Structures are given as C-alpha cells and as structure tokens.
Amino acid sequence: MTSDLERLSECDSIISNILIDAVWGFTVVKTAQPKLDVAPLKDFVIDVIAQYNYNTHKLNEQLLSMQLIRDYLRRKRIVYKDLFKQHLHVYSLLFHPSTPVVVKFNSRLSNLTQKEEYCLIATRTIPKNTPIKNCLATLTRITAKQDQDLTDMNNDWSVLCSLSTGTRIFLGPARFANHDCDYNCQLERNKDHINLVTRREIRKGDEVLLNYGPHYFGDKNENCFCQTCEDRGDGAFQHLNKANENQLRTRFNSYIRSNTRSSTNNSDSPKSSASSSLTPLSSHSSLDELDDLLCDNDMCTSDKLVGEKECHTCIVHRRIYQNTWPKRSRLISTTEALKEMDASESDSSDNDQGSDYMSPNIQTSKHPHIRTSKLESLNIHLI
Numbered sequence: 001m002t003s004d005l006e007r008l009s010e011c012d013s014i015i016s017n018i019l020i021d022a023v024w025g026f027t028v029v030k031t032a033q034p035k036l037d038v039a040p041l042k043d044f045v046i047d048v049i050a051q052y053n054y055n056t057h058k059l060n061e062q063l064l065s066m067q068l069i070r071d072y073l074r075r076k077r078i079v080y081k082d083l084f085k086q087h088l089h090v091y092s093l094l095f096h097p098s099t100p101v102v103v104k105f106n107s108r109l110s111n112l113t114q115k116e117e118y119c120l121i122a123t124r125t126i127p128k129n130t131p132i133k134n135c136l137a138t139l140t141r142i143t144a145k146q147d148q149d150l151t152d153m154n155n156d157w158s159v160l161c162s163l164s165t166g167t168r169i170f171l172g173p174a175r176f177a178n179h180d181c182d183y184n185c186q187l188e189r190n191k192d193h194i195n196l197v198t199r200r201e202i203r204k205g206d207e208v209l210l211n212y213g214p215h216y217f218g219d220k221n222e223n224c225f226c227q228t229c230e231d232r233g234d235g236a237f238q239h240l241n242k243a244n245e246n247q248l249r250t251r252f253n254s255y256i257r258s259n260t261r262s263s264t265n266n267s268d269s270p271k272s273s274a275s276s277s278l279t280p281l282s283s284h285s286s287l288d289e290l291d292d293l294l295c296d297n298d299m300c301t302s303d304k305l306v307g308e309k310e311c312h313t314c315i316v317h318r319r320i321y322q323n324t325w326p327k328r329s330r331l332i333s334t335t336e337a338l339k340e341m342d343a344s345e346s347d348s349s350d351n352d353q354g355s356d357y358m359s360p361n362i363q364t365s366k367h368p369h370i371r372t373s374k375l376e377s378l379n380i381h382l383i
C-alpha cells in the first residue's frame with residue numbers, strides 16, 4: 001500500500017518539476033525522482049502563470065487542465081488526486097505577486113557540497129515574528145523505518161522534525177530553506193500547513209535560513225557549511241582554512257557517502273557552467289544594490305541593458321511579472337481591475353500589496369472604455 005510519504009514525495013517531485021525546474025531551468029528534482037516530460041510545455045506553463053499568478057485557484061485550474069497532468073492523474077486514486085491538488089496550490093502560491101521570497105540557485109553552498117543546491121531569497125524586507133507569506137510546506141507523519149531510510153538516502157528535499165507527536169517530514173517550497181547555525185526563521189505549524197516564521201527581520205536579498213537541529217550534519221554539526229560556521233571557524237570549517245577547500249569537499253562527500261546506502265546519481269553534481277557563472281549570494285553588500293541588479297546571475301548585471309542581454313531568469317521573470325527581477329507586477333483582466341477599483345474606493349486602508357505591485361505599463365489603447373486615470377493610480381496592468 002502506498003504510504004502518505006510516498007504520495008507526498010511523488011506529488012512534490014512532479015509539481016517541483018513543472019513549477020520550478022521547467023519554469024526557471026533549474027534541476028531541483030534529481031534524476032531518480034519521478035517527473036513528467038514537461039519540457040515541450042514549459043512555454044505554456046509560463047504563459048499560464050503570467051496570466052493567473054495573482055489568482056492561485058485559477059492558476060491551478062489551468063495547470064490541472066493540461067493534458068499531460070490529466071493523463072498522469074487519470075491513473076491515480078482519489079486520495080492521490082486530492083493530495084496533488086492541495087500540494088499544487090502550495091507551490092502555485094510562490095508565484096503570487098505578494099510572495100516575498102524566490103527560489104534561487106545557491107552557488108556558495110553548491111561549491112562547498114559539490115551538489116546542486118538551491119535556496120530561498122527574500123525579495124523584500126520581512127519583519128520579525130512574521131510568517132513568510134505563501135511559502136508553505138505540507139507535513140506528513142513518517143514511520144521510524146521511513147525515517148531511517150530517508151537518513152540513509154540523504155534525501156535533499158527532506159528535513160525531519162521530531163515533534164511531540166512523532167517524526168514528520170515537510171515538503172513544499174519551504175523545503176528550500178537551508179540550515180544556518182544563526183538561523184533567521186523557524187517552522188510553525190498552522191491548521192493545514194507549516195509556515196516559516198521570522199525570528200528577526202529578514203532584509204531584501206537575505207537568504208531564509210532554518211535550524212535543522214544540533215546534529216543534522218554529523219555530531220554537533222561538524223560537517224555544517226553554513227556562513228555562520230565559516231565566519232566563526234566552526235562546523236566543517238573548524239579544522240580547516242580556506243586554502244583547504246578541497247579537503248572540505250572531500251570531507252563533506254565522505255560524510256554524505258557514509259550516510260548513503262544507495263549511491264547518488266549524476267545529477268547531484270553541480271552544473272559546472274552554472275556554478276562558475278553565478279555570483280555568490282553574499283556579494284550583495286547593500287540593500288539598494290539588489291534593486292540595480294536584474295538578478296544574481298553575473299551574466300546579467302546593472303551595467304548591461306535589458307532585452308537581448310537578459311539571462312534566462314530575467315527573461316522568464318519579465319514574462320511573468322512584466323518587470324525586472326525581483327519586482328512583481330500584477331497582470332489582471334479588466335473586469336477584475338474594475339472590481340479592484342470599486343474595492344479600493346470602499347476600503348482605501350487595504351495596503352496589503354504594498355509597493356511591490358509595480359506596473360506603470362497599462363495598455364489603455366486596448367481598453368479605451370476603462371477609466372484610465374483610476375487604473376493608473378492602482379498600478380494595474382490590464383490584459
């Protein structure tokens with residue numbers, strides 16, 4: 001019988017493959033994990049996200065109506081279909097214009113672990129003690145045997161948390177939070193999901209970081225590669241200095257091997273081109289600098305013009321949000337724009353969207369009957 005964990009991990013792989021890998025050109029789903037052939041559909045997926053990113057329910061409807069997904073779900077039991085829909089929603093929320101984090105490639109950690117590592121980066125400042133909006137995970141209980149198997153497999157998408165109710169695993173976008181001994185977030189459970197909640201203010205450009213526990217990376221985290229350990233000469237850095245980076249890698253890899261029953265597959269090794277072409281995240285020294293960058297890919301810096309020189313991340317981001325990375329605009333229908341106008345007239349205090357909705361490019365020529373000046377004041381991009 002299929003367990004909760006097997007169902008959730010399959011959903012997570014299929015959905016990550018569609019909504020992260022196909023869209024951004026990443027490889028968060030490794031070769032051994034289940035996936036569908038979404039490559040031919042990636043433009044369709046990006047277009048659908050561009051059209052419905054502000055309305056997650058509609059976005060899900062559109063994604064679920066894709067033939068590939070319908071064919072895939074047709075063979076599945078109802079319990080799986082329901083889980084898939086719920087988990088799809090959790091991932092679709094990442095694209096909402098009000099979501100304050102993005103999944104990014106992390107070249108620093110990839111260089112150290114010699115695996116392809118991703119992370120969560122804040123795209124705006126998030127105050128202390130605040131749940132990170134739309135960055136959730138789904139919890140599932142696991143048995144002691146599954147716990148052991150996952151530890152043996154050193155599964156990247158899993159962080160185990162021993163709660164009073166037993167061992168559980170969380171899957172969903174929050175799983176991209178890496179560990180740092182000086183973490184800025186913690187997991188908190190709400191009714192259906194778990195949230196990442198800030199322990200201190202997280203500033204725009206900062207990585208969202210969790211504490212996986214004191215012995216996740218070996219005894220007293222002696223194999224931890226976090227920035228804090230590097231700064232303090234602790235964890236994996238305690239006996240070695242920067243000149244011994246190769247030793248560090250060898251040490252981490254032998255730690256991985258000693259915890260791995262089945263051998264890791266080829267896709268676990270970092271993309272050589274990606275790791276060399278990406279600027280380490282720590283290079284964002286000032287907050288304002290992030291506004292000037294198109295993204296954290298050094299092929300795409302502020303001294304280059306937008307357009308043909310944009311990198312893949314920027315091109316896709318612009319297609320989805322009509323804006324430069326990491327700014328998000330809304331792309332909504334005229335009906336909805338009018339509804340928003342009425343709503344804003346009746347409730348001018350609703351400022352939830354803040355200054356992150358930035359789209360001055362209202363296509364008024366297509367919609368001459370719309371009250372343009374009001375729409376402009378709402379910063380709404382019409383379709």
Ligand SMILES: C[S@@+](CC[C@H](N)C(=O)[O-])C[C@H]1O[C@@H](n2cnc3c(N)ncnc32)[C@H](O)[C@@H]1O
Nearest residue numbers: 117118156157158175176177178179224225226
């Ligand atoms: C839950 S995942 C976090 C997301 C992961 N970077 C990814 O791309 O899927 C846990 C994995 O991230 C990496 N990782 C996270 N924090 C780390 C740290 N402080 N030191 C070493 N590896 C870390 C390890 O490869 C670990 O197995």
